[in-house]
Amino acid sequence: MPETKEEELTNVICTFCGSVCDDVLFDVEKYKGKKFCKLGSAKFSKKERIKAPMIDGKEVSYEEAIEKAVEILLNAKRPLLYGWASTVNEAIRLGVILTEKVGGVYDQCASVCHAPGTLALIEEGVPGGSLGEVKNRADVVIFWGSNPMEAHPRHPVRYSVRAKGLLIKDRKDRKVVVVDVRKTKSANMADLFIQIKPGYDYPIISALRALVKGEEDAVPDEVGGVSKQQLKELAELMKNAKYGALLYGLGVTQSRGRDRNVENAIKLIQLLNRHTRWIIWPMRGHYNVVGAGDVPAWEVGYTYAIDFSRGYPRFSPGEFAANEVLQRGDCDAALIIASDPVAHFPKASVAHLKKIPVIQIDPFPNMTTLISKVVIPSAMAGLEAEGTAYRMDGIPFRVKKIIDTEYWSDEKILELMLEKVNEKLGLR
Amino acid sequence: MHHMLHIKNGIVVDPKNGINAEKMDIFVKEGKIVEESEVDVKEAKVIDASNKLVVAGGFDMHAHIAGSKINTGREMRPEEMRTVRLIAGKFRASIGRVLLTSPAIGYEYAKMGYTTAFEAAQPPVGALHTHEELDAIPMIDKAALPVFGNWHFVLKYVAEKEWEKLRAFLAWALERTKGFGVKVVNPGGVEAWMYGGNCKSLDDEVPGFNVTPREIITGLIQETENLGLCHSVHLHCNNLGTPGNYQTTIETMKLASKFSNDKRQVLHVTHVQFNAYAGSSWRDVASGAAEIAKYVNSVDNITIDMGQPIFGHATAMTGDAPFQFTLHKLTGSRWSNKDSEIEGGAGIVPIAYLPKNPVHALQWAIGLELGLLIDSDRVVLSTDYPNGGPFTEYPYVMAMLMSKKMREKELERVSPYVQKATGLAAIDNEKTLYEIIQMTRSLPARVMGMDNKGHLGIGADADIAIYNLDPLSIDTANDFEAVYKAFKTSAYTIKGGEIIAKDGELVKEIWGRTFWVDATSNASIEAIDSDLNEMFEKYYSLQRQNYGVEEAWLRKPERLVMG
Ligand code: SF4
Ligand SMILES: [Zn+2]
Numbered sequence: 001m002p003e004t005k006e007e008e009l010t011n012v013i014c015t016f017c018g019s020v021c022d023d024v025l026f027d028v029e030k031y032k033g034k035k036f037c038k039l040g041s042a043k044f045s046k047k048e049r050i051k052a053p054m055i056d057g058k059e060v061s062y063e064e065a066i067e068k069a070v071e072i073l074l075n076a077k078r079p080l081l082y083g084w085a086s087t088v089n090e091a092i093r094l095g096v097i098l099t100e101k102v103g104g105v106y107d108q109c110a111s112v113c114h115a116p117g118t119l120a121l122i123e124e125g126v127p128g129g130s131l132g133e134v135k136n137r138a139d140v141v142i143f144w145g146s147n148p149m150e151a152h153p154r155h156p157v158r159y160s161v162r163a164k165g166l167l168i169k170d171r172k173d174r175k176v177v178v179v180d181v182r183k184t185k186s187a188n189m190a191d192l193f194i195q196i197k198p199g200y201d202y203p204i205i206s207a208l209r210a211l212v213k214g215e216e217d218a219v220p221d222e223v224g225g226v227s228k229q230q231l232k233e234l235a236e237l238m239k240n241a242k243y244g245a246l247l248y249g250l251g252v253t254q255s256r257g258r259d260r261n262v263e264n265a266i267k268l269i270q271l272l273n274r275h276t277r278w279i280i281w282p283m284r285g286h287y288n289v290v291g292a293g294d295v296p297a298w299e300v301g302y303t304y305a306i307d308f309s310r311g312y313p314r315f316s317p318g319e320f321a322a323n324e325v326l327q328r329g330d331c332d333a334a335l336i337i338a339s340d341p342v343a344h345f346p347k348a349s350v351a352h353l354k355k356i357p358v359i360q361i362d363p364f365p366n367m368t369t370l371i372s373k374v375v376i377p378s379a380m381a382g383l384e385a386e387g388t389a390y391r392m393d394g395i396p397f398r399v400k401k402i403i404d405t406e407y408w409s410d411e412k413i414l415e416l417m418l419e420k421v422n423e424k425l426g427l428r
Numbered sequence: 429m430h431h432m433l434h435i436k437n438g439i440v441v442d443p444k445n446g447i448n449a450e451k452m453d454i455f456v457k458e459g460k461i462v463e464e465s466e467v468d469v470k471e472a473k474v475i476d477a478s479n480k481l482v483v484a485g486g487f488d489m490h491a492h493i494a495g496s497k498i499n500t501g502r503e504m505r506p507e508e509m510r511t512v513r514l515i516a517g518k519f520r521a522s523i524g525r526v527l528l529t530s531p532a533i534g535y536e537y538a539k540m541g542y543t544t545a546f547e548a549a550q551p552p553v554g555a556l557h558t559h560e561e562l563d564a565i566p567m568i569d570k571a572a573l574p575v576f577g578n579w580h581f582v583l584k585y586v587a588e589k590e591w592e593k594l595r596a597f598l599a600w601a602l603e604r605t606k607g608f609g610v611k612v613v614n615p616g617g618v619e620a621w622m623y624g625g626n627c628k629s630l631d632d633e634v635p636g637f638n639v640t641p642r643e644i645i646t647g648l649i650q651e652t653e654n655l656g657l658c659h660s661v662h663l664h665c666n667n668l669g670t671p672g673n674y675q676t677t678i679e680t681m682k683l684a685s686k687f688s689n690d691k692r693q694v695l696h697v698t699h700v701q702f703n704a705y706a707g708s709s710w711r712d713v714a715s716g717a718a719e720i721a722k723y724v725n726s727v728d729n730i731t732i733d734m735g736q737p738i739f740g741h742a743t744a745m746t747g748d749a750p751f752q753f754t755l756h757k758l759t760g761s762r763w764s765n766k767d768s769e770i771e772g773g774a775g776i777v778p779i780a781y782l783p784k785n786p787v788h789a790l791q792w793a794i795g796l797e798l799g800l801l802i803d804s805d806r807v808v809l810s811t812d813y814p815n816g817g818p819f820t821e822y823p824y825v826m827a828m829l830m831s832k833k834m835r836e837k838e839l840e841r842v843s844p845y846v847q848k849a850t851g852l853a854a855i856d857n858e859k860t861l862y863e864i865i866q867m868t869r870s871l872p873a874r875v876m877g878m879d880n881k882g883h884l885g886i887g888a889d890a891d892i893a894i895y896n897l898d899p900l901s902i903d904t905a906n907d908f909e910a911v912y913k914a915f916k917t918s919a920y921t922i923k924g925g926e927i928i929a930k931d932g933e934l935v936k937e938i939w940g941r942t943f944w945v946d947a948t949s950n951a952s953i954e955a956i957d958s959d960l961n962e963m964f965e966k967y968y969s970l971q972r973q974n975y976g977v978e979e980a981w982l983r984k985p986e987r988l989v990m991g
Contacts, residue, residue, distance in 0.1 A: 100516050124762055125756075128764070128767070129768070131969045133622070135969050166770070243623075276624055297499050298499050301508075301529045313509070394766075395554065395769075398556065
């Protein structure tokens with residue numbers, strides 16, 4: 001078959017990773033994407049779907065499945081409503097309100113990946129910028145514990161490494177540094193790779209702070225596997241940048257120190273801004289994990305680990321994060337949306353999930369489908385359903401619907417759920 | 429659904445229509461104020477407003493209530509969220525101390541008798557986010573002002589004196605952002621911040637653009653007028669938060685002198701308190717309010733709002749990113765910053781205004797001086813929420829402006845520094861109730877060019893507040909506690925003809941409209957088409973086709989077409 005010309009393809013917005021590439025194309029006839037990276041293409045291709053709504057494995061109508069789901073949520077003392085990072089804001093908003101109404105716990109994927117960054121934000125704030133600023137101005141980009149080549153494959157081209165803009169006219173105008181515990185694929189594209197010992201992010205950042213401050217004597221000959229000489233060079237590079245960007249990943253948030261690592265890095269950036277301009281930003285994973293935190297922030301004041309059992313929201317990551325709740329056995333039902341905790345959560349959490357009635361909403365079957373009492377398949381946002389998603393830097397996009405489907409959107413499913421809940425609670 | 433209302437025997441204060449404490453009845457049908465003959469009096473619901481003050485719903489023309497700034501504030505400050513105002517039930521759970529959740533914002537305005545509030549700084553590329561949050565605020569009408577003063581298109585067109593293109597760009601941008609008017613924040617200074625600098629004077633050159641704040645402001649006023657927008661340029665001046673800056677402010681105001689408009693000001697200068705400092709350092713800082721007041725009172729094309737600080741917690745959040753960094757350095761407090769594509773930036777820093785702190789007390793006094801010394805048809809009451817503090821303390825500001833006695837009492841508890849650095853103690857002026865209603869209703873509506881808001885004339889939106897305050901008997905100079913209490917919670921708040929709050933309790937949740945301004949027929953957008961393509965291709969991180977907000981995505985949009 002001859003290739004279809006680009007003009008004849010439809011512009012879509014990729015709903016896989018936090019890069020939210022909005023320049024990708026889709027061939028509806030061939031059901032095939034163009035310009036996507038491997039991860040995005042895989043999502044935008046024909047995949048196995050959940051055929052129909054099910055209760056205990058038996059196919060039912062959407063209405064019946066939703067009726068059952070509502071019954072489970074209302075009968076529960078404290079249901080957990082978890083996932084959200086891979087759906088659109090409109091659905092998240094309804095989910096937050098639903099959780100409030102049923103007095104449950106709202107938690108989202110950040111609680112197992114970038115939440116330490118949220119805690120650091122609470123401690124220090126975050127001096128950041130949009131990806132367009134990185135593209136336009138950043139003459140030094142440091143990927144710290146992040147591996148864009150594998151996790152956000154088009155990020156380097158579109159925003160951070162080979163991207164050109166206002167002040168950066170050529171790849172040579174930009175120095176790219178990768179700091180990681182192993183030589184990742186991303187390290188290969190860097191001008192400078194600094195290998196550190198696992199768990200030494202904190203002291204290395206402290207050493208850099210000392211060096212930027214001019215307190216060289218405070219730094220020993222070697223920190224976390226990096227020589228003082230190399231640290232000095234890195235500190236100089238940072239100080240001499242016109243506009244630097246530190247883009248950190250799970251290597252920082254999920255290694256020893258966690259939120260303290262991020263906090264320390266933010267303090268380094270605060271300090272650097274007294275000399276020149278620097279920003280710091282997390283490389284967020286799922287395409288709308290930012291929305292999964294932003295929407296509850298405006299609706300109920302917090303971003304994750306929110307309990308409503310008292311009728312008003314309370315935030316406590318150590319108590320109300322999904323894994324804490326599950327491992328304490330402190331929820332008696334769960335709604336899992338756009339996520340697969342059975343595949344990714346620790347055994348102890350999964351063990352409790354298996355004991356309680358689980359409702360799943362997802363376009364695609366996964367491990368969680370197997371243990372779910374009620375399964376509600378949904379349309380895939382970005383292809384079969386529209387809605388708002390926030391790129392990792394918070395820039396909002398309206399992802400598109402270009403294919404008709406029999407599947408209900410997450411928004412429609414949750415809308416009916418909320419309506420039924422309101423009805424049963426006598427709030428209509 | 430839309431009941432008819434007969435508001436009976438109220439004492440009406442309606443400055444736009446020249447009504448000062450007259451006993452009269454007001455009739456409402458289909459969301460509008462109508463003649464008595466229009467309603468079937470037997471069918472209409474009667475509200476007994478005997479001995480009560482009846483006024484138009486409050487209009488907050490400058491607050492930060494939606495979008496990435498306030499939301500980052502919430503995310504950064506969970507300690508702000510521990511005040512529980514309402515448990516979930518018939519209404520949403522409502523929480524927040526000064527920073528409020530979206531439902532709480534709508535509920536608190538409604539309880540206070542306010543029915544309209546505008547978000548004063550919308551980052552254009554984040555417009556969709558701002559609108560999502562506006563759509564999450566119940567009870568009130570709203571709109572958002574996108575920020576222009578550091579947008580590269582503006583800098584480029586001003587530098588090249590491409591006025592037609594600048595005009596087209598304003599129209600294009602308002603349509604794309606579903607925005608209401610032209611907000612300008614520290615013009616040029618935020619672009620300079622991308623290099624670590626700032627533009628503190630009107631003649632500082634903006635790096636990379638061969639243009640100055642003076643030229644940006646003048647160009648934007650000129651094209652806002654040529655485009656015939658209902659609201660003027662709305663300016664957060666350069667050099668904010670610096671001793672001596674009152675001179676920059678007056679110099680800036682003078683840029684408007686060659687423009688005029690029959691219906692409204694040609695320049696609105698916002699939260700002037702932060703731009704009204706005399707002195708040369710924080711050691712000898714003093715009030716420049718009297719000089720500013722003198723200038724504003726002497727011209728008829730400028731309006732301002734106060735930016736009154738309220739003692740207690742606040743969160744500074746502005747598009748003035750370099751100022752926010754300075755504040756962080758000054759206080760050592762948390763600091764968030766957001767540089768935004770080629771459009772500008774923003775910053776967020778928590779603060780608390782302490783009465784015994786000389787600088788804070790000075791700021792508090794300057795806000796009041798501005799409110800007292802400037803004519804009531806030129807100064808709008810604001811706290812620049814949440815920069816100066818909560819909007820829920822507007823009643824405090826109202827009562828203070830009306831009572832010298834209350835001010836004297838308050839002066840006793842603040843730093844004595846204000847005695848030598850400001851003229852507050854010597855001001856005898858006490859605003860009348862009429863003037864206070866002007867400053868919170870008719871004036872902000874006029875400043876925004878909203879003919880159907882801020883008054884109770886026939887045809888106006890039936891946004892009405894009724895307060896337990898009898899204008900005919902209240903002694904506002906002495907009974908300031910009663911005044912404060914009355915304005916804190918309305919007896920009735922009526923929005924679009926429906927009772928939404930009564931005696932401080934919510935009655936009904938409703939969803940207001942979002943106004944946006946369409947001026948595209950007054951400019952030739954084709955003139956900038958190729959520029960748009962080029963700039964998006966080169967400097968944005970998103971496609972032009974994916975930029976902006978469609979009306980269909982909004983809950984209740986209302987397009988105002990500029991003729
Ligand atoms: S980088 Fe991410 S958003 Fe872009 S195409 Fe790949 S998966 Fe999609
Ligand atoms: Zn403001």
